[in-house]
Each structure stands twice: as C-alpha cells, then as structure tokens.
Amino acid sequence: MFLRKTGWQAMAVATIAALLLSACTQTGSGTGSPTPGTSASASTSPVSKVLRMARNAEPFSPFVPWQIDDNPALFISVNVYDTLLRTTKDGTSVEAGLATKWESSADGLTWTFTLKDGVKFSDGSAMKASDVKASLDVARAGEKSAWKDVYVAIKEVTAPDDKTVKIALKQPYAPLLSVLAMFSSAVLPEAMAKASDTKDYDNALAWKTKGTGAYYSEGWKKGDPIILKRNTNYWKGTPALDEVRIEYIPDDNTRVLKLQGGETDVVDFVPFSQIAALNTQPNVKAQTFTIQQTAFVILNTSKPPLNDVKVRQALNYATDKEAIIKNVYFGQAKVMNSPIPQGTYYDKNLVGYPYDLEKAKALMASSSGSAGFKMDMQVRSGNTNFANTAVILKEAWAKLGVTVDIQTLDTAVVRTNYRAGDFMSTPTAWTNDMNDPTEIVNYAMRGGASPFAYWTRYNNPDLNDKITKADLEQDATKRAALYAEIQKIYSDAAPIASIAYLGATAGWRTNVDGFFIDGLSYYRFEDVKFNK
Amino acid sequence: MGRAAYIRRRLILMAFVLFGVTVVIFGMVRILPGDPAFLILGDRATDQKAAELREQLGLNRPFLEQYWMFVSGFAHGDMGKSLLYRQPVGDLVLTRVPITLALAGYAMGLAAIITLTFGIVAAVNKGRWPDQLIRIGFLFALTTPNFWFGILLILLFGLTLHWFPVAGFGETLPQHVWYLFLPALTLALQLSAVLIRNLRGQIIQTLRSDYVRTAHAKGLSERLILLRHVLRNALLSTVTIFGLQFGFLVGGAIVIETVFALPGTGQLLIQSITARDYPVVQAITVVSAVLVIVVNLVVDLSYSFLDPRVTYE
Numbered sequence: 001m002f003l004r005k006t007g008w009q010a011m012a013v014a015t016i017a018a019l020l021l022s023a024c025t026q027t028g029s030g031t032g033s034p035t036p037g038t039s040a041s042a043s044t045s046p047v048s049k050v051l052r053m054a055r056n057a058e059p060f061s062p063f064v065p066w067q068i069d070d071n072p073a074l075f076i077s078v079n080v081y082d083t084l085l086r087t088t089k090d091g092t093s094v095e096a097g098l099a100t101k102w103e104s105s106a107d108g109l110t111w112t113f114t115l116k117d118g119v120k121f122s123d124g125s126a127m128k129a130s131d132v133k134a135s136l137d138v139a140r141a142g143e144k145s146a147w148k149d150v151y152v153a154i155k156e157v158t159a160p161d162d163k164t165v166k167i168a169l170k171q172p173y174a175p176l177l178s179v180l181a182m183f184s185s186a187v188l189p190e191a192m193a194k195a196s197d198t199k200d201y202d203n204a205l206a207w208k209t210k211g212t213g214a215y216y217s218e219g220w221k222k223g224d225p226i227i228l229k230r231n232t233n234y235w236k237g238t239p240a241l242d243e244v245r246i247e248y249i250p251d252d253n254t255r256v257l258k259l260q261g262g263e264t265d266v267v268d269f270v271p272f273s274q275i276a277a278l279n280t281q282p283n284v285k286a287q288t289f290t291i292q293q294t295a296f297v298i299l300n301t302s303k304p305p306l307n308d309v310k311v312r313q314a315l316n317y318a319t320d321k322e323a324i325i326k327n328v329y330f331g332q333a334k335v336m337n338s339p340i341p342q343g344t345y346y347d348k349n350l351v352g353y354p355y356d357l358e359k360a361k362a363l364m365a366s367s368s369g370s371a372g373f374k375m376d377m378q379v380r381s382g383n384t385n386f387a388n389t390a391v392i393l394k395e396a397w398a399k400l401g402v403t404v405d406i407q408t409l410d411t412a413v414v415r416t417n418y419r420a421g422d423f424m425s426t427p428t429a430w431t432n433d434m435n436d437p438t439e440i441v442n443y444a445m446r447g448g449a450s451p452f453a454y455w456t457r458y459n460n461p462d463l464n465d466k467i468t469k470a471d472l473e474q475d476a477t478k479r480a481a482l483y484a485e486i487q488k489i490y491s492d493a494a495p496i497a498s499i500a501y502l503g504a505t506a507g508w509r510t511n512v513d514g515f516f517i518d519g520l521s522y523y524r525f526e527d528v529k530f531n532k
Numbered sequence: 533m534g535r536a537a538y539i540r541r542r543l544i545l546m547a548f549v550l551f552g553v554t555v556v557i558f559g560m561v562r563i564l565p566g567d568p569a570f571l572i573l574g575d576r577a578t579d580q581k582a583a584e585l586r587e588q589l590g591l592n593r594p595f596l597e598q599y600w601m602f603v604s605g606f607a608h609g610d611m612g613k614s615l616l617y618r619q620p621v622g623d624l625v626l627t628r629v630p631i632t633l634a635l636a637g638y639a640m641g642l643a644a645i646i647t648l649t650f651g652i653v654a655a656v657n658k659g660r661w662p663d664q665l666i667r668i669g670f671l672f673a674l675t676t677p678n679f680w681f682g683i684l685l686i687l688l689f690g691l692t693l694h695w696f697p698v699a700g701f702g703e704t705l706p707q708h709v710w711y712l713f714l715p716a717l718t719l720a721l722q723l724s725a726v727l728i729r730n731l732r733g734q735i736i737q738t739l740r741s742d743y744v745r746t747a748h749a750k751g752l753s754e755r756l757i758l759l760r761h762v763l764r765n766a767l768l769s770t771v772t773i774f775g776l777q778f779g780f781l782v783g784g785a786i787v788i789e790t791v792f793a794l795p796g797t798g799q800l801l802i803q804s805i806t807a808r809d810y811p812v813v814q815a816i817t818v819v820s821a822v823l824v825i826v827v828n829l830v831v832d833l834s835y836s837f838l839d840p841r842v843t844y845e
C-alpha cells in the first residue's frame with residue numbers, strides 16, 4: 001500500500017477522542033436539573049427536596065377521581081385528593097380520613113359523618129360538608145362517572161350543616177365505609193365537582209387540581225413529567241418534600257438502570273427477577289409489598305370440555321403453583337388458596353388446590369375430557385410473567401392429555417375475545433380497588449350478565465344470591481361466614497385455575513425514607529422524606 | 533430535464549405515494565381486531581356506554597366518511613383528536629417529531645463520521661489487522677439487536693464510566709445533545725456497519741482504477757488522491773445506501789426511544805397502536821412517510837454535487 005496509514009489512524013483516533021471529549025465537557029456545563037455525575041449529592045443536600053420518581057406508565061383517564069379507570073392516574077389521585085375514610089396501610093380495614101367520626105342509625109339506613117375541623121383545599125379555601133355532598137353526588141350519579149355501580153345503594157347525600165354529612169341508603173349496605181374509602185369517593189370543591197361533569201370540562205382543567213391531599217398539581221400535559229407540589233395547607237401537616245417529579249420510563253430495565261445510576265430516587269414495577277440483585281448493590285433497595293392481587297387463568301366454562309367441573313378441577317390440581325412462583329415470580333409471591341385476594345374476609349383456611357398430579361389424572365380420567373383435548377391459551381403480548389406462566393402450564397397440563405395452544409395476542413385482541421367469549425383460557429390478574437370483597441365477588445363471581453363472572457361464563461344462581469346477601473348483611477361475623485361460603489362454592493366450581501398472590505415491587509435510593517405501597521397498591525408521598 | 537423540473541416531478545409522485553400510504557394505514561389500523569371504545573373505557577364498561585363513546589368519537593360512521601375526514605383534515609393541517617388522550621393529535625405528534633428527527637439526524641451525522649473514518653482505515657489497510665478488527669467489530673454491532681446493544685452502552689458509558697446519562701432527554705439544548713449521544717451512537721454503529729463494508733469495497737476498487745494510477749504518476753500527494761479522486765467516486769453508492777437507511781433509522785428509533793426513555797414519536801406510536809388510537813397512528817405514519825420521501829429526494833439531489841456528470845431525467 002502506498003498511503004501513510006499512520007496519518008489516517010491518527011485522524012480516526014482524534015475524531016473519536018474529540019467526540020468523547022465534547023460529550024464529556026457537557027457534564028460540567030449542564031445546568032438546571034442535576035446531571036448523573038452530581039445527582040446523588042444533589043438529592044441528598046438539604047436544599048433540594050425534590051423527589052424524582054420513574055414510573056412504568058402514564059395516566060390517560062380524565063383526572064377527576066370518579067372518572068379515573070387506570071392505575072397511573074389513580075396513584076396520583078390519592079396524593080392529591082382525599083376521602084372521608086381511608087383504607088388502613090395493610091388494606092384490610094378503614095380509618096379516619098376527612099371524617100373524624102361516623103355512626104349508623106339502628107336500622108343501618110342512615111350514616112352520619114362528622115368532618116374534621118380546619119381542613120382546607122390546596123388553594124386555602126375551607127372544606128365544607130357541601131363540598132362532600134357535591135362530590136359524592138357527581139361520583140354516584142354524574143354523567144361521566146365511571147364508578148356509579150359502587151354507589152347504587154345510596155339514596156341521598158345531605159349536608160345539614162358545614163361539619164355534618166348524612167348518607168341515606170335504599171337498603172342496608174355493609175361495604176359502604178369501604179366504598180367511601182375508595183379513590184373515587186374523593187372530595188373536590190363543590191364548584192369544581194359540578195364543573196367536572198359538564199361537556200367541555202377537559203383534562204387540561206382537571207389537572208389544575210384543588211384537593212385536600214398532601215400535594216397538588218398546577219397542570220400536566222402528556223409527555224411531560226408530572227409535577228406535584230406540596231400542599232402547605234395539608235391537614236396532616238406540611239409534607240417534607242417540596243416537590244415530587246414523576247417521569248415516564250416505560251422500559252423496565254431502563255427504569256432500574258436509572259435508579260442505579262442515581263438519576264432517579266424511586267422506581268415502580270421492578271422486575272421480580274431483579275429484586276435480589278438490586279439489594280446486593282450499594283445505595284439501592286428494592287422490595288415486594290403485600291397487596292391484594294391474585295394471578296390466575298380464566299377458564300371459559302361455556303366451551304366444552306371446560307363446562308365439566310371435573311376438567312377444571314383437574315387443571316387446578318395439575319397446576320404446580322410453587323414451580324410458577326419460583327420460576328416466574330422469583331419467589332416473590334404466595335400460593336393462592338382462595339379465589340379472593342388476601343384482604344378483608346379472605347379465608348386463609350380454605351384448602352384450595354394443592355398440587356396433586358395423581359388426583360388431577362384421576363379426575364380427568366372420569367371427566368368428559370378423558371380423551372384429551374386441545375385448548376387455546378391467549379396471552380397478552382409484552383407481559384413476560386403471563387407468557388412464562390403459559391409455558392409452564394402447557395407442559396404441566398400436557399400430563400393430563402391437554403394440548404395447550406399458546407397464542408400471543410395484543411391486549412386489545414385478548415379483551416375483545418373475552419368479551420365475545422372467543423377463547424378457552426387466558427392468564428390474568430386481579431387487584432382489589434377497595435378493601436371489601438364486594439367488588440371482586442360482584443365482578444368476578446356473579447354470573448348472568450356482563451362481565452359474566454370475569455368472562456368465565458360461570459353462573460350459579462345460588463352463589464349470586466349469597467353475594468347479594470353478603471352486601472346487605474350488617475353483622476361482621478355473619479358476613480365473614482357468608483364470604484367463607486362464597487369462596488368455597490366458587491373454589492369448588494373452579495372457573496379459574498388459581499396460581500398466586502402477587503405483590504407490588506418498587507426500588508429506591510437508600511437516602512429515601514418512608515416509601516410504602518399499601519394493601520391496595522397505592523403509594524402516598526405524604527410521609528416520604530430524604531434521610532440526609 | 534433540469535433539477536427544478538425533476539423536483540417538481542418527484543413532488544407529484546410524492547402525492548401519489550402519500551395517497552397510497554393513507555389508504556394502507558387507514559385500512560390496516562381498522563382491520564386490527566380490538567375496539568378502541570373498550571380500551572378507553574376499561575373492562576367495566578357496559579356495551580351501551582361503549583356504543584355511546586363510539587358515536588361520540590365518530591367510530592361508527594361509514595369507513596369512507598371516516599377516511600375522508602382523515603384525509604381532508606390532514607390537508608388542512610388538522611390531524612384530529614386522540615381517542616385516548618382527547619388532545620389534538622397535532623399537539624401530541626408535532627412536539628415529538630423534532631425529537632425523533634434529531635435522533636435520526638444525530639445518528640446519521642455520527643454514522644457519517646464513523647463510516648468515513650473506519651471505512652477509509654479499513655480500505656487502506658486491506659487484509660491487515662486494523663481492517664480485520666474493524667470488520668469483526670462492526671459485524672458484532674450489526675448482528676446485535678439494537679435494544680440490547682443500547683443497554684450494553686448504558687451499562688458501560690452510563691453506569692460504569694458515568695460519561696453519559698443512563699436515559700432521558702434533558703431540558704436544555706446542550707443537555708439534549710448530551711442525552712441523545714448514546715441512543716444516536718447505538719443507531720449509528722449499526723448503520724455504519726452496513727456503510728463501512730460498502731465504502732471499503734468501493735475505495736479498494738477505485739484505488740485500482742487507471743485515473744488513480746495516472747494521478748500517482750502526476751506526483752499528486754496521497755492525501756489529495758484519496759480525498760479528491762478516490763473518496764468522491766467511491767462515495768456515490770455509499771450515499772445511496774445512506775439515504776435509503778433513513779427509513780431504517782426512523783424504524784430503529786422506535787425501539788431505541790423506548791430503551792433510552794426518549795419522548796419521541798416511537799414511544800407514542802407503540803402506545804397508540806396498543807390503544808388503537810387510530811388518529812395518532814395515522815398521523816405518525818403519514819408524517820414519517822413524508823420525512824422518508826423528502827430525505828430520499830435530498831439524497832438523490834446530492835448525487836449531482838458529488839458527481840457533476842449525473843443528470844436528472
């Protein structure tokens with residue numbers, strides 16, 4: 001060769017060096033938000049009390065508590081809006097919120113709530129009983145409310161004076177207190193509550209919040225980080241953090257890497273597989289919190305041979321829950337023994353379906369599926385946990401002569417199919433939105449009408465009656481007995497293949513104190529602070 | 533035909549291509565199973581509520597009418613309203629296009645530098661260790677899935693060396709340049725892998741041609757020969773590939789934006805397809821198509837600057 005190669009090589013090296021240098025000098029000149037190199041020290045300094053969180057999803061529902069139907073929106077909502085009662089941290093009971101005292105009349109038809117003194121909205125105006133009435137009225141009867149179903153027992157809400165709210169019921173309704181602790185029962189200023197139901201009230205208006213919660217938002221546009229500012233009028237005392245800044249980072253790995261790199265303080269949805277590894281690293285902690293969530297497979301009981309209870313029971317016995325918990329959830333889950341999550345009235349003594357292949361084979365042999373059959377299992381694309389579960393079940397159920405055909409489909413398609421009944425089985429999960437089992441039993445066990453017992457098409461009139469009875473029953477012991485019966489009947493009928501009770505995961509920098517996911521999977525920033 | 537006439541003809545052609553794109557994308561998003569109404573309203577929604585929403589969103593109107601609304605709206609600069617976010621699509625998409633464009637442009641810039649540097653080094657060292665090293669190195673870049681390659685770069689430059697941020701977009705212009713470097717490099721390395729092979733081959737071939745020998749005979753310096761005579765001729769086919777790869781870059785950006793948490797059109801497109809947000813999917817697709825067509829036109833025009841003999845007919 002006739003070229004002076006050294007010259008070109010030097011140029012190549014110089015080019016790369018120049019590039020890297022130009023990039024590195026940016027580290028020093030970065031202004032505004034902290035740079036990775038300096039962020040760890042920035043967040044620990046006493047001056048900056050901005051908590052940075054990276055979340056897996058962005059809200060999309062209109063940001064009005066009773067119009068919300070997506071988790072990212074409701075997780076923000078509980079930090080901005082408050083309810084008369086609150087669910088306790090463990091998620092199994094209710095405690096005082098904006099109401100300090102509540103009592104029912106002897107017939108259980110009228111409830112009287114006394115409001116806490118001196119509660120103010122974030123704009124400084126006082127909260128009155130008329131605000132509570134207006135909010136509950138729009139939540140239960142508003143044109144745009146997504147949660148009307150849970151309020152059907154309410155006949156009337158009145159505000160006899162500024163400090164008292166009375167709720168009259170059409171019939172005794174045991175879950176009332178739990179319903180009032182739901183995010184959809186939040187209190188907004190009267191004018192805002194009423195305006196939220198008008199035709200041209202849009203999300204831009206809704207995000208300029210005025211609540212009694214620990215934080216407020218001045219506005220949010222999709223694609224921007226969500227900025228929550230502390231409410232200095234907060235009735236539980238001014239929060240320690242000046243601001244919470246929530247960024248949307250959809251990729252699980254990227255979120256965790258940002259936490260490790262000190263570019264964010266808290267992340268949600270840490271993959272189960274990474275919890276243990278993260279805890280071996282300095283400055284970072286990860287944890288699984290107990291929440292009321294179940295993972296299971298919906299079986300379409302209208303499709304033979306799944307209409308045969310023995311087939312469904314056999315599938316349940318042949319499900320090695322421990323293996324799935326170990327391999328899919330990396331030990332961060334518990335065996336599911338009852339069809340309802342581990343909250344109020346959950347029956348821990350129910351036997352359920354411990355793994356027993358011999359029993360499963362015997363049941364299958366005496367069933368209408370004894371000759372073996374082919375069954376589709378529709379898995380939502382992008383959900384690795386469901387996909388891995390399906391793979392394990394395919395192998396496990398093959399031992400019963402069932403050929404599982406795993407179909408990975410778009411979530412939209414899976415939803416369309418289960419509405420139409422166009423599927424045989426699909427893995428899914430359920431999370432309680434309230435601490436009372438009324439929600440899950442009415443949605444996932446009551447048959448006859450949409451959603452057809454969570455699309456299983458299971459319909460047992462006797463069970464439906466008991467579900468109604470449990471809603472009306474005022475006596476806690478009798479309710480517990482009814483719910484134990486309901487769990488047993490449903491479990492024996494096996495319209496689902498039970499798998500596990502799941503938890504919610506999160507990770508944070510060790511300089512963050514007090515981050516906690518409660519039993520209903522909410523997290524509140526009111527008690528979060530930096531520890532140095 | 534002059535350059536002006538050529539551009540005019542290409543623009544007319546572009547109108548036909550865009551018409552095709554709108555028909556295909558409009559049809560495809562509607563053939564996809566899945567009802568936007570239920571995706572917006574959630575599983576609790578009753579059939580009646582869903583029907584009301586479909587009415588409100590205009591989803592139950594005849595297809596032709598919907599198509600006409602889409603195309604005529606677009607012609608007037610109105611991209612409609614997002615079904616999911618109830619925001620004007622224009623606001624959602626147009627704020628994100630610059631991010632994706634910047635990423636693609638940045639990647640092309642880096643790719644050009646990398647390709648020229650390593651392509652020339654490989655060619656002049658044909659068969660020796662620098663050549664082998666470059667070929668093996670870039671083969672690795674080419675065959676590695678880009679999302680994984682991106683994570684490798686984050687681990688090395690973000691977490692271990694702290695030279696670059698892990699992910700995000702930053703707030704000021706210098707920050708954007710700095711935040712976009714790793715994602716752009718991820719795309720650029722893969723793009724360069726294709727281009728370097730081509731440029732190396734072209735240079736080696738050109739070096740053997742008669743006029744290069746003549747140039748040597750004239751006593752021209754080696755640097756001059758390489759830059760003025762060899763590179764300019766060798767570049768022609770590389771530039772063609774370079775232009776064609778813009779479409780690949782916009783596609784690759786979709787994945788890379790998710791890995792590096794960049795708020796570009798890619799992320800929005802994935803969300804919108806999942807949510808069956810028809811107007812957003814349509815808008816992003818059409819805007820991307822326009823961009824790819826325009827870039828290819830610019831590339832075609834650049835030939836005449838590289839090689840004055842090129843005429844447009």
